Amino acid sequence: MDESRNPAPLDGPPVRRARLWLRPALLTIGGIAAALLLVAIDQVLAGVLLAALALLMGFWTSPLRRGRHVPLATALEMRSDERAIILWAPGDPLSARLQTAIRSGRPDVSWVNVLQDPMAQEFLRTSGGRGALPLVIVGSHVLRRATVGQLLDAMADGAERAAAQSESA
Structure with missing residues (x-):
């Protein structure tokens, strides 16, 4: 890039x-x-x-805190209805709430720190800017300013879509 x-x-x-x-x-x-x-x-x-x-x-709350991070390109390669990609930034209160609630290293969640990834910064700019954080991607669905409940609902809906697709295949 x-x-x-x-x-x-x-x-x-x-x-x-x-x-x-x-x-x-x-x-x-x-x-x-x-x-x-x-x-x-x-x-x-x-x-x-x-x-x-x-x-x-x-x-x-400072940019010095690195936190969990997977490059956006890597996260998008694994994109599916059964996985969530969360774009977050240090210092963003909603991102901190989401990280606190989803603490464990879940294999179905990829955390992308937008301060560390130029591709994530560009994606965030085209998806509503910093005001959209945390930005959650589940399959083809994008949630702006996502809460824990919205994330869990989106992941449950994604799992249902994936199960329906595997049954129809």
Whole structure:
């Protein structure tokens, strides 16, 4: 794939790069400020715990967190009604909810981190942009801003379609 047409996620315009870091920076700075206030009123243990939580949340929502990732090209090769492909991004609250609910390394789910994959970035742009995350693909069906319930329903429907196709064959 031509790298000049699909820049790495942090090679884009400065404004776009800054937006990726806005939420992590606010979480970290706000948490550290609150922790310092707790320390100032002699709540040292609570302050230390809050500072640690702020650093963890800053990392969790930042582009530094790699998370689960399969290249989109690889995931699309295995595309079927019995598999889900989930495009996600660090820092996206709906993506984090979906990852929390679908924790185990399920063989029927492929996670694609759009910040690591130029092909996934292009697919996301043509499918509604960052506002469509998490984007779920099950067979030929695409779900934008998918919830856990919608993902599980789509996978059940896909399994039914696959079973109907195998019976008719």
